[in-house]
């Protein structure tokens with residue numbers, strides 16, 4: 001009756017290999033799960049408008065198109081605005097704290113890989129869909145179109 005217990009054999013999944021791959025890549029500095037981004041948004045306000053004067057630099061640090069990041073800011077805050085050169089002019093007042101929160105939201109949705117938390121990602125268009133593709137772990141997740 002030795003065959004009776006054969007169904008009890010389980011499957012063990014080892015994630016050690018993955019850990020090794022991640023630590024190897026980390027040493028080269030290209031996995032960015034804990035990389036600190038130098039984000040210094042520069043805001044200038046008058047009574048009616050707020051201008052983000054280093055839109056290009058912020059977008060470059062986030063590795064995204066300035067227009068994409070700008071659309072997100074305006075959409076999330078429901079404000080009107082326009083890009084003029086390296087500036088994004090937003091109607092109304094916006095403080096640095098509010099902008100930082102928006103940058104965090106943007107990173108969470110459009111920059112950070114939800115699987116490995118890395119930021120070496122790209123937004124890829126396929127027909128009418130957009131995907132966040134991670135260059136570190138290969139994950140591909142749908143993101144909304146903005």
Ligand SMILES: [Zn+2]
Nearest residue numbers: 113116134137
């Ligand atoms: Zn990833």
